[in-house]
Amino acid sequence: MSKKKGLLDFISENTFIHILLSIVLGFLVGAIFLAIMGLSVGAAYGRLINSVTSLKGFSYVVVYSVPYIVAGLSVAFSFKTGVFNIGAEGQFVMGAMGAAVVGILLPDLPKPVLIPLCFLTAMAIGALWGVIVAALKIKWGINEVLSMIMFNWIAFYLSNFIAGIPAIHNTGSAEATQNISANASMVFSKDFIKQAGLAPTANWGILVAIAVMLIVWFIIEKTTLGYELKAVGSNRFAAEYGGINVNRSILTALSISGALGGLAGSLQLMGMGQRISIFSSQEGFGFAGIVVALMGCSNPFGVFIAGLFYGALIFGGSKLNLVGAPTQLVNVIVGTVVFFIAISVIFRYVKYLKKTPKEPPKPAKPSGGKEVAES
Amino acid sequence: MSKEHVDMKTPVIEMRNIVKRFGDFVANDGINLTVHKGEIHAILGENGAGKSTLMNQLYGLLKPTSGDILVRGKKIEMNSPRDAIDAGIGMVHQHFMLVQPFTVTENIVLGTEPRKGIVLDMKAARRSVVEISERYGLSIDPDAKIEDISVGMQQRVEILKALFRGADVLILDEPTSSLTPQEIVELIQIMRNLTADGKSIILITHKLKEIKESADFCTIIRLGRYIDTVDVDTVDENDLASMMVGRKVTFQVDKPEQASGKVVLDVKNLHGVDYRGVEILKGLNLQVRAGEIVGIAGIDGNGQTELVEILTGLRKGTKGEATVNGVSIFNKSPHFGFEHGVSSIPADRQKHGLVLDFSIEDNLILQNYGADPYARNSILQRPAIFSHASRSIEQYDIRPASSEKRPAGTLSGGNQQKVIIAREVQNDKDLLIAVNPTRGLDVGAIEYVHKYIVEQRNRGKAVLLVSFELDEIMSLSDVIDVIFDGQIVSSIPGKEANENDLGLMMAGGKRS
Numbered sequence: 001m002s003k004k005k006g007l008l009d010f011i012s013e014n015t016f017i018h019i020l021l022s023i024v025l026g027f028l029v030g031a032i033f034l035a036i037m038g039l040s041v042g043a044a045y046g047r048l049i050n051s052v053t054s055l056k057g058f059s060y061v062v063v064y065s066v067p068y069i070v071a072g073l074s075v076a077f078s079f080k081t082g083v084f085n086i087g088a089e090g091q092f093v094m095g096a097m098g099a100a101v102v103g104i105l106l107p108d109l110p111k112p113v114l115i116p117l118c119f120l121t122a123m124a125i126g127a128l129w130g131v132i133v134a135a136l137k138i139k140w141g142i143n144e145v146l147s148m149i150m151f152n153w154i155a156f157y158l159s160n161f162i163a164g165i166p167a168i169h170n171t172g173s174a175e176a177t178q179n180i181s182a183n184a185s186m187v188f189s190k191d192f193i194k195q196a197g198l199a200p201t202a203n204w205g206i207l208v209a210i211a212v213m214l215i216v217w218f219i220i221e222k223t224t225l226g227y228e229l230k231a232v233g234s235n236r237f238a239a240e241y242g243g244i245n246v247n248r249s250i251l252t253a254l255s256i257s258g259a260l261g262g263l264a265g266s267l268q269l270m271g272m273g274q275r276i277s278i279f280s281s282q283e284g285f286g287f288a289g290i291v292v293a294l295m296g297c298s299n300p301f302g303v304f305i306a307g308l309f310y311g312a313l314i315f316g317g318s319k320l321n322l323v324g325a326p327t328q329l330v331n332v333i334v335g336t337v338v339f340f341i342a343i344s345v346i347f348r349y350v351k352y353l354k355k356t357p358k359e360p361p362k363p364a365k366p367s368g369g370k371e372v373a374e375s
Numbered sequence: 376m377s378k379e380h381v382d383m384k385t386p387v388i389e390m391r392n393i394v395k396r397f398g399d400f401v402a403n404d405g406i407n408l409t410v411h412k413g414e415i416h417a418i419l420g421e422n423g424a425g426k427s428t429l430m431n432q433l434y435g436l437l438k439p440t441s442g443d444i445l446v447r448g449k450k451i452e453m454n455s456p457r458d459a460i461d462a463g464i465g466m467v468h469q470h471f472m473l474v475q476p477f478t479v480t481e482n483i484v485l486g487t488e489p490r491k492g493i494v495l496d497m498k499a500a501r502r503s504v505v506e507i508s509e510r511y512g513l514s515i516d517p518d519a520k521i522e523d524i525s526v527g528m529q530q531r532v533e534i535l536k537a538l539f540r541g542a543d544v545l546i547l548d549e550p551t552s553s554l555t556p557q558e559i560v561e562l563i564q565i566m567r568n569l570t571a572d573g574k575s576i577i578l579i580t581h582k583l584k585e586i587k588e589s590a591d592f593c594t595i596i597r598l599g600r601y602i603d604t605v606d607v608d609t610v611d612e613n614d615l616a617s618m619m620v621g622r623k624v625t626f627q628v629d630k631p632e633q634a635s636g637k638v639v640l641d642v643k644n645l646h647g648v649d650y651r652g653v654e655i656l657k658g659l660n661l662q663v664r665a666g667e668i669v670g671i672a673g674i675d676g677n678g679q680t681e682l683v684e685i686l687t688g689l690r691k692g693t694k695g696e697a698t699v700n701g702v703s704i705f706n707k708s709p710h711f712g713f714e715h716g717v718s719s720i721p722a723d724r725q726k727h728g729l730v731l732d733f734s735i736e737d738n739l740i741l742q743n744y745g746a747d748p749y750a751r752n753s754i755l756q757r758p759a760i761f762s763h764a765s766r767s768i769e770q771y772d773i774r775p776a777s778s779e780k781r782p783a784g785t786l787s788g789g790n791q792q793k794v795i796i797a798r799e800v801q802n803d804k805d806l807l808i809a810v811n812p813t814r815g816l817d818v819g820a821i822e823y824v825h826k827y828i829v830e831q832r833n834r835g836k837a838v839l840l841v842s843f844e845l846d847e848i849m850s851l852s853d854v855i856d857v858i859f860d861g862q863i864v865s866s867i868p869g870k871e872a873n874e875n876d877l878g879l880m881m882a883g884g885k886r887s
Contacts, residue, residue, distance in 0.1 A: 224745045224753045227737065234732040240689065241719075241727040242741035243710030 015297055022340035023309075030333040034325060044325040048316040057315070059198040065311030066205040067092070067268035071289025072307050073209075073216050074260035076298040080220055081253035082233025083134075087148030088261040089286025090155035091129045095122035095262025096269045097159045100276050103180030103269070104168045114183045118266055119208075126262020129155065130254035138247045144254070152282065160278045176277040186270045205271040209304070212260065217300040219256075229253050261286060291338050310334070380570050381591055382412040386448070387544055387575050388433065388464075393442035395428055402428040403439075406601045408594055410544065410577060413570045417578045417590035417607070419619050421817040422787050425599040426579045430546050433577075434466045435459040465537025466546040471529050475522040479515055480504045483536050507538050511568045527558035534565070545569065546577045551585055552815065555675070556845070563589045581619070581817040583612040584846075597621055620819040628825050628850055631833065635853065636665030639716070639805050639837035640686075645695035647681045655681050656692070657861035661839075663806065668828065668838040670852030670869065672845060674881050678861040679841050680722070683810050686839075687719050688712045689727075699806055713742050718799040722810035722841075724788075728795045731784030735773065736764035738783045739798050771797040772823070789820030796827050807831050810841045825851060845874060859883045 031041045051057050071088050078085030085091075099118040106114060133151060136142040163169065168177045186203040187193075193202050220226040231239040232249040240246050268285060269276065292310050296303030317330030388410040395403040402425045410416045420426045431437040433444060435453035443450055446462045453459055459466070473482050480501045489499040504517045513531045521529060530550060537545055547566075551559045566576055566589055578590060586593055586607060593610075595602040595618045602618050616624040640663040647656035656678045663669045673679055684690035686697060688709035697705040699716045721727035729738050740749045740760055748759040764779040773793045778786070783794060792812070799807060809828055813821040828851060832838050842848050848855055852869040857880040865880045 222755055224750045224755060227744045227755060231730050231733065231741070235726070235730040237726045238728060238730045238741065241687065241709055241721060243708070243713050245708070245710070 019295060019297070019341060022337050022343075025340050026333040026335075026337035029336040030329055033329065033332055037325075039323070039325050043323045044320060044329065047319055047323045047325075048313075051319040052312045052316045056197055056199055059202045060315045061308065061312045062206050063199055063201050063203060063272060063311075064315045065308045066203075066209045066271055067264045067285050068288050068292050068310045068314075069209040069304055069307030070212055070260060070264035070267055071285050072292030072296060072303040072310075073212055073289075073300060074257050074264060074286075075289045075293035076296060076300065076303045077216055077220070077260060078253060078257040079293060079298040080233060081229035081249070081257075082236070083144060083250060083253055083257070085130070085148070085254065085257045085261065086145055086290065087129065087133055087151050087258070087286070088264070088289045089282060089284065090148065090152035091126035091258045091261030092265040092268075092286040092289075093152075093155040093159045093283070094129050094265070095126040096265030096273070096276055097162055098122045098125040098262065099184070099266035099269050100177055100180055101162070101168060103184030104178050107181030107183065109181075109183060111183045114181065115186065115270070118180075118184050118270060119263060122262040122266030123259035124262070126265070127255040127259040129262070130256075130258020131251060134251045134254040138250060152286070156279070156282055159276065163276050163278050170275070174275075174277075177275045179275045180270065184270055185274060186267075187274075201272045203271040205267045208263075208267060209307070212263065213300045213304045216260070220300070225252070261289070264289065291334060294338055294341055378591055380413040382414075382573075385412040386410065387412050387446065388577070389443075389445040389448075390429070390433065391443045391445070393429065393432060393444075394440045395425075395432060395437065396440045402599050403432075403596075404599045404601075405442075406594075406596060406599075407604075409604075410575050412575055413573050414592060415566055415570055415576045415578060415590045417580060417586040417593040418596065419581060419583075419586060419593055419615060420596035421581060421619060421819060422789060422815075424596045424619075426596055427548060428599075429596070430466070430548065430577065430579055433459065434464060434546060460540050460542070463541060463543040464546065465540060465542030465544070467530065467533040467537060467548065467550060469549045469552060471533050473521045473529060473532060476520060478518050478520055479524070479532050479535075480517045482521060482532055483539050485536075487540060503539065504535065507535055511538070511565060511572065513565055513568075525558075527554050527561065530554070530558075530562070531565070543573070544575045544577065546579070548579045549581075550578070551580070551582060555843075559585065583615050583818065586615065587612060595619055616818045619817070624818055624822055628829050630829050630851075633666050633833070635667035636835060638662050639665050639700060640839060641696075641698045642682075642686075643696045645682070645685065645692055645697060647678075647685055647690065647692040647695075649681055654693070655861050656685075656695075658695070659858070659862050661856060661863055663837040663839050665805070665837050666832060666835045667853040668832045668840055668851050668869075669854045669856055670848035671839065671841040671856050671858050671863075672848045672877055672881055673858035675843060677858050677881075679810075679858055682858070683719075683722070683808060683841055686712070686808060687717065687721070710742075713802075713804070716805040717808065718802045718804035718806070719808035720792075720795055720799055720810065720812045722814070724791055724795055725784075729783045729791055732782055734764075734780045735768070735783055735786075735794055736760050736779045738794055739764050739767055741798065742802065767794075767797040767801065771827075773797065789816045789823075792816060792820065792824060796824060800827055800831060804836070806837045806839065808839045808841070811843060812840070813842075813844065813847060845877060849874070849877070857881055 027045070034041045034044050052061050071092055074088045074091070075085050098121040102118050102121045103114065109117065129151060133144050133147045136147050137144045163177045170176045170178050186205055188198070188202050188204070193200060220230065228244050228249055229252065231242070231244055232246050236246050264285065288310060292306045293303055295309065296306035313330050313334060317327050320327050320329055386409050388408065390406065390408040393403050393406045394401070406429055418426050418429065428437065432439050432453070435456045435458050444453060445451065451458065451462055474485065480497065483504050484500040489496045501517050508515050513535060515528060515531050515535070521532065534545065550562060554562060570576060580586060590607045592604055593607050593615065594604045595615070597619060613624065640661070642659060642661040645656050645659040646654065649655040659678065659682060671679055681690060685692045686704070688707055688711065691706050695705065696703060702715045704712045704715055704717060725731060730741070740763065743749055744755070749756055749763070761779055767773065768776060768778060771793050773790050783791060786794070812828065813824050816824065828838060828840065840848065840851055849869065849872050855867050855869055855872050855877065856863045857865040857877065859881060860883060864883070
């Protein structure tokens with residue numbers, strides 16, 4: 001009994017162990033499903049691991065991961081500052097479309113100008129998407145989660161609409177935009193990719209992801225802005241009492257978070273997609289960002305690792321049908337992992353209920369050791 | 376107080392040499408407690424001394440590491456509150472456990488409802504509730520809903536709940552912490568009625584005055600250790616305080632005479648509304664001069680909350696003017712007020728005073744995080760923030776020591792308050808607004824808080840003290856302003872105040 005409780009304590013106190021355990025459990029549940037379907041667990045997981053550990057496979061994973069990492073950072077940033085950016089999906093879509101429009105309509109700008117311009121456009125539009133929601137919240141007290149979900153759909157249909165405008169619509173039969181200019185693409189040169197044996201869409205987006213990770217960490221941990229945002233996030237009343245402008249803080253937090261969401265979209269476009277298709281349902285990069293932020297505990301470095309892990313699962317999962325296992329298995333695993341991570345809240349609550357000294361332990365020193373005049 | 380009602384030959388509860396450990400931490404270290412039939416037995420100790428831990432063991436919520444619990448001479452193993460209830464022990468927790476939309480009767484019978492066949496017999500339930508409440512003078516409306524009745528009434532429901540389950544021993548955990556003075560008087564009367572009928576009461580508290588007024592015996596616990604059990608008639612409040620804290624405690628605040636200076640805070644014809652939009656400040660006038668403490672005495676709900684919120688920028692007033700050193704702070708932001716000389720110790724330290732998730736060092740710079748030396752070019756300067764915290768922790772005796780990086784939420788209430796005081800005093804503003812600065816603190820911490828408030832006054836600062844503790848107002852204030860119905864109705868020198876007159880003025884009965 002006491003040993004079991006000790007283990008529970010250990011798990012709920014050690015975030016890293018907790019997440020690791022959740023991942024293990026995710027794979028275990030996945031294995032159960034495989035077994036039920038009569039498939040070999042070893043073959044499926046072997047395939048999953050093999051497909052991501054070769055050089056080429058790993059380069060795929062990196063390419064897949066970049067948008068997840070940056071979308072995850074966007075959501076993580078919002079978590080740290082006490083708002084829940086469930087609108088990363090819409091910011092992602094709008095950011096990608098913004099970058100696509102610039103990348104298609106200004107094809108002749110030189111690379112060093114066009115690429116940053118695409119990034120900036122994507123970030124500006126993403127930020128705008130966040131700021132509108134923040135403004136609705138501040139001005140009329142509209143719940144940000146509600147309006148964000150609606151803005152996700154607005155973004156979805158708006159993107160489909162823009163993709164159909166003749167000026168940027170694909171001239172061929174594809175239901176998509178034209179490809180962006182080669183000057184806006186981040187993909188390495190064909191020769192280099194061939195020589196090095198990398199994935200055909202290998203690009204340097206990962207460097208941007210690393211830079212964003214460092215910047216987010218720096219803002220949150222090192223700057224007065226981060227201090228303000230975190231203060232508002234954990235106790236807006238005390239923050240207000242202390243003189244911090246709470247509304248401005250929410251506006252800033254959502255605009256930064258939105259800019260990151262938009263940037264994630266442009267990275268996906270300029271790295272992998274090259275064009276934007278007309279979709280029949282939401283792609284879900286932004287929603288994946290929520291999962292990644294949760295797995296990474298909203299810590300920028302954790303989010304980076306979680307994004308790589310997520311990318312590996314998605315890429316590896318796409319190879320599962322080669323051994324007869326359904327690709328959806330990956331969703332089972334991811335769902336289970338998130339479920340167990342979310343359960344940590346319950347773990348802690350159970351512990352809180354069991355933890356009996358309601359009053360905090362006092363230091364060993366007797367109180368008031370200064371003037372000892374014992375009665 | 377005579378002890379006729381106490382049957383000294385019949386011990387009801389005996390706790391012998393109780394030890395309770397949580398890991399390495401010893402919360403109770405050999406505690407003895409004997410409670411007789413008809414006795415009110417107070418358990419006194421600072422916050423965190425181990426009082427609640429001890430009572431939770433008696434009520435079956437915790438199991439002792441070692442030691443025996445005897446009820447009416449018989450050794451009993453308490454595995455759950457059920458066992459305690461069966462043994463005739465009832466507990467009223469500090470935070471009530473009532474179902475808000477249910478009626479008083481429904482709450483009292485919850486879990487032990489009288490039945491007729493399979494149908495609830497609410498009539499019988501109501502009858503027995505009325506019967507018990509009349510027997511002990513606990514008058515209450517059995518059909519009122521919990522959400523509609525006052526905190527004092529809700530407490531009666533909790534007491535009735537325990538009595539309905541046949542409790543002979545009642546444990547009351549900090550029963551007065553959320554009651555008004557009038558409700559406290561009534562509670563003490565109820566406790567007397569109960570003991571006259573042969574019930575026993577264990578009173579957990581750190582309020583000395585109430586122990587003197589109500590208890591027969593008092594057991595003192597300090598840092599988890601048993602100190603002594605005393606006959607309350609043979610000791611005074613000073614003795615109790617010294618035993619509880621472990622050193623001499625002075626209630627008298629050392630306050631040298633000094634002439635007050637120029638007007639710092641000047642409030643003229645202030646109007647404002649409360650959260651419902653009802654006008655609650657009706658042309659309030661108030662002045663606080665440099666080097667004086669002005670105490671606002673009044674019954675809760677007469678506008679003091681709104682007054683403070685307007686002065687600290689959290690609420691907009693509807694009309695009037697408020698200036699600090701001649702600069703208007705009326706309807707400005709909290710930051711504007713801070714920049715122009717206002718610092719404050721807020722009423723709710725966990726809501727307004729601290730960011731509990733933040734470390735102590737970060738809480739200590741809540742208004743100054745952007746200023747040199749804590750930040751340069753918008754980059755936080757961690758070494759400067761840390762050394763500022765180290766100095767503050769030492770100078771203001773914040774415990775535990777070396778807690779710069781600890782989240783403020785892990786500190787005890789008294790130490791949380793010290794963090795706020797360290798911050799606000801070091802802000803060194805001309806006006807300090809302190810609202811119920813000692814609420815929920817034990818005497819050791821209260822003495823400390825008072826010392827710093829008076830020190831600010833002695834340094835020539837203006838202090839506005841708003842408190843529901845009349846004793847606090849009377850012992851600290853140079854001037855006492857009585858607030859009633861949104862106005863200051865009387866202003867009297869602190870030295871001339873007495874409790875009776877103040878009470879009358881607070882009720883709107885007398886003006887001077």
